[in-house]
Amino acid sequence: MDAITQPPIIRLHPEDGVVIARQVLPPGTSVAPGVTTSARIPAGHKVAVVPHVKGEPVRRYGQIIGFATEAILPGQWVHTHNLAMGDFARDYAWGVDARPTEPVPVPATFLGLRRADGRVATRNYIGIVTSVNCSAHVAELIAQAFRRNPLTGEDPLAAWPNVDGVVALTHKTGCGMTEGEPLRLLRRTLGGFARHANFSHVIAIGLGCEVNQIGGLLEEQRLSGRLRNMYIQEMGGTRKTVQAGIDFVKEVLEEANRVRRETVPASELCVALQCGGSDGYSGITANPALGAASDLVVRHGGTVILSESPETYGAEHLLTRRAVSREVGQKLVDIMHWWEEYTAREGAEMNANPSPGNKAGGLTTILEKSLGAMAKAGTTNLVDVVRYAEPVTAKGFVFMDTPGYDPVGATGQVAGGANLLCFTTGRGSVFGCKPTPSIKLATNTPMYQRMEDDMDVNCGTILTGEESVQQVGERIFRLMLATASGQRTKSESFDFGAAEFAPWVLGATM
Amino acid sequence: MDAITQPPIIRLHPEDGVVIARQVLPPGTSVAPGVTTSARIPAGHKVAVVPHVKGEPVRRYGQIIGFATEAILPGQWVHTHNLAMGDFARDYAWGVDARPTEPVPVPATFLGLRRADGRVATRNYIGIVTSVNCSAHVAELIAQAFRRNPLTGEDPLAAWPNVDGVVALTHKTGCGMTEGEPLRLLRRTLGGFARHANFSHVIAIGLGCEVNQIGGLLEEQRLSGRLRNMYIQEMGGTRKTVQAGIDFVKEVLEEANRVRRETVPASELCVALQCGGSDGYSGITANPALGAASDLVVRHGGTVILSESPETYGAEHLLTRRAVSREVGQKLVDIMHWWEEYTAREGAEMNANPSPGNKAGGLTTILEKSLGAMAKAGTTNLVDVVRYAEPVTAKGFVFMDTPGYDPVGATGQVAGGANLLCFTTGRGSVFGCKPTPSIKLATNTPMYQRMEDDMDVNCGTILTGEESVQQVGERIFRLMLATASGQRTKSESFDFGAAEFAPWVLGATM
Ligand SMILES: [Ca+2]
Ligand SMILES: [Ca+2]
Ligand SMILES: [Ca+2]
Ligand SMILES: [Ca+2]
Ligand SMILES: [Ca+2]
Structure with a gap:
């Protein structure tokens, strides 16, 4: 140009x-x-x-x-x-900027998978959740048995084309931990994945003697009956548990394959918003463009989930003004106070003030700096605030408390039920979050071109003047619908999304 | 019987x-x-x-x-x-029980792999360390290209029989973290693996924009020149980085395969001690038997590493008496004070007092309870105390500060240089810790029989009276030598040991 x-x-x-x-x-x-x-x-x-x-x-x-x-x-x-900023930061001004969302005249649709309970899936995986690191390798071995061979192309799932794969969700925790919030948070996360609409069937594998007992997980998360549970110690070790896991998957493949995509309204979209490897362009290209797309999602009746609490810190007053009620706004303020205590306890610091470098780059206030990340969520009302990995049930713009760190944040969002994730990146991130597809948005054209294998959308066209923010936002919204309908993202082509499962680790490791 | x-x-x-x-x-x-x-x-x-x-x-x-x-x-x-206990707990009695270790008349040997720098390896892997979770899947894809197909048996490494495999060491952290001890600890861990004698060659893969920059890792850990470094953002994304990783492995396979086992003294053993899934028999069968084997290792000039600080808490006075110097003993006492602060900060509790159930089972004092776990280290002098993942250089009985949680503890021990690990278990653990082989010791015969695929040694024979503690200890020592010489453990037959890589997560996730 x-x-x-x-x-x-x-x-x-x-x-x-x-x-x-x-x-x-x-x-x-x-x-x-x-x-x-x-x-x-x-x-x-x-x-x-x-x-x-x-x-x-x-x-x-x-x-x-x-x-x-x-x-x-x-x-x-x-x-x-x-x-x-003036006195802005001292006044939460609950709800003064909340206003009715203008619905679209003709709601968009996509081809989704309607589950028996009415929820809509965008993918169709079989999941293996693990209570503890001690059962991680056993879960991996089961998933491996159904993995396409990258050399020969041989695909053990070839006969079941509607099944997207078998995902082992493994982690490093689950024992040597305290009960209380660290355990509850892990259980919310595992529970959220276990009941995710993008899984047709789920196995839960434990060792047997861990702190995070599967029995307690099922009870706390009201999952009884939904999962096939296996304890390695009860089954008699690795070989027998792996065999039982493989047998279970083979047993349910036919049923899992029986899904058909059907036309569903865009209001079934639940989109997690994430940024990582941000650069100076994030706040003027990809993030506002994603914000324009977020406003479309909400106007079409769907949900967007903003998170990354440390990047909202200091600018919570912006969101309390947009809150639909004082109660919703107060939950956000409470979260920010919790972060002050958490980081102080851990010897870290919350500081959202623009640095001299930020100011030289054109950022004047904390609000403006935080908006660089928060812009992803667009401009609609804040309808709900939830804790890490809690189910997101409201329609509209929802805030979930998570760290900014991508895998940990996205894990909470997917646990909350996100059936799509949009990830803006300036430096270039490679990321996936099975069972949810992840769309990657480049903030600038040079990085997009360098990492084209990994990037789904180039928002650098805003910078070159080829497209407006609104135009790119509309393009993102159309890609959301196509992706939700089954079109593969770049990260799915590389099979990303199991290694990135990363529940937030709180508390002491004993 | x-x-x-x-x-x-x-x-x-x-x-x-x-x-x-x-x-x-x-x-x-x-x-x-x-x-x-x-x-x-x-x-x-x-x-x-x-x-x-x-x-x-x-x-x-x-x-x-x-x-x-x-x-x-x-x-x-x-x-x-x-x-x-009387006033025992108030008196560290530095070194009063230290006494010369009686060397064996004829030192044992094993078939080890002598590296160019003189260190002795027990296995010969190619390693892939990752600076951050964002490079985890790329590392996995490289390792996958060299993995034996479990269905067809096809082995991409068949032509290089002296290479044990390609190991991707992935984790969930490396960014969204504070500098200071959380980052230094992660770097000690990664550095310890990167220079582990059981790796012939190592690649380090980063994304590019993470807090845990590979440059800083190399500098802090004095690794410059030892590793091939790759940054996904610089390389241009997933496909190119995976290809470069695969090319690197292919390039070094011939050289990696050129090792030959030779007779080396048992003093080259560096054995990590671990217990997990303990039961009422741990303290009377497997742990004391492993203690007898530990005493043999030390008498043969080798090293054993006891860890699991929370299980030593309250009984540190036992070890200060056996310390070779007040300075060594003081390091242990300092660690126990650190744990009091750490757990208080995190809302957890250090309490080693025998419970009513412990007392009913025959445990009278804290010392006796803690000795149930500490017995694994035998009775020789405490020659050194190191922090998590610090290099273990002393010969003899060394204490390393780690949590009790098996994967996190063992990760620190292997980072410290352990070339063998012995793991006692009562409930039955399935565990591995590549690149180091892990020998599993069952505390009781029923569990050994139920999980024979996973257990290497049955220490339940002590309970049935078939063998004495000393006899089982000698049997363990002989298995240590055979394993160090290349004999596969049960956990290696299942390819355990990558999923269990779990650096201790300290501090806030931001
Ligand atoms: Ca961010
Ligand atoms: Ca992020
Ligand atoms: Ca081989
Ligand atoms: Ca233990
Ligand atoms: Ca342990």
């Missing part, structure tokens, strides 16, 4: 009063109809396109990033000299 | 003043030459075989478990009514 024809700015949201300079803009550059820059604007920085009176909120991503500390005219540079 | 001919008691160590009732002993049962029980002795309880004056130490496992609170005559029941 010819550099001359590129628009000089990026508009992140239709309602924004500022736009972002794509490169250094000399004074007199046209940035909106009838608006030209009144000074040199550094690359990545903000320029006003509408007038702001002193004290008026300034919006980016359609959301408040602070308040004008003096009158700002269209064409003026907006940064620390005329923009600040 | 005829029940009538079974000796009624178990002698755990030649120097013990008490023996253990194999079953309920009526008054008048002969328990030693010229000694008969003067009262009914419950099963698993202690009976004196020598006289003790008031205040005299009482020994079990050759070690002090407390002091006579009144005179004890041969044949008397020994329990809480006449045995207590």
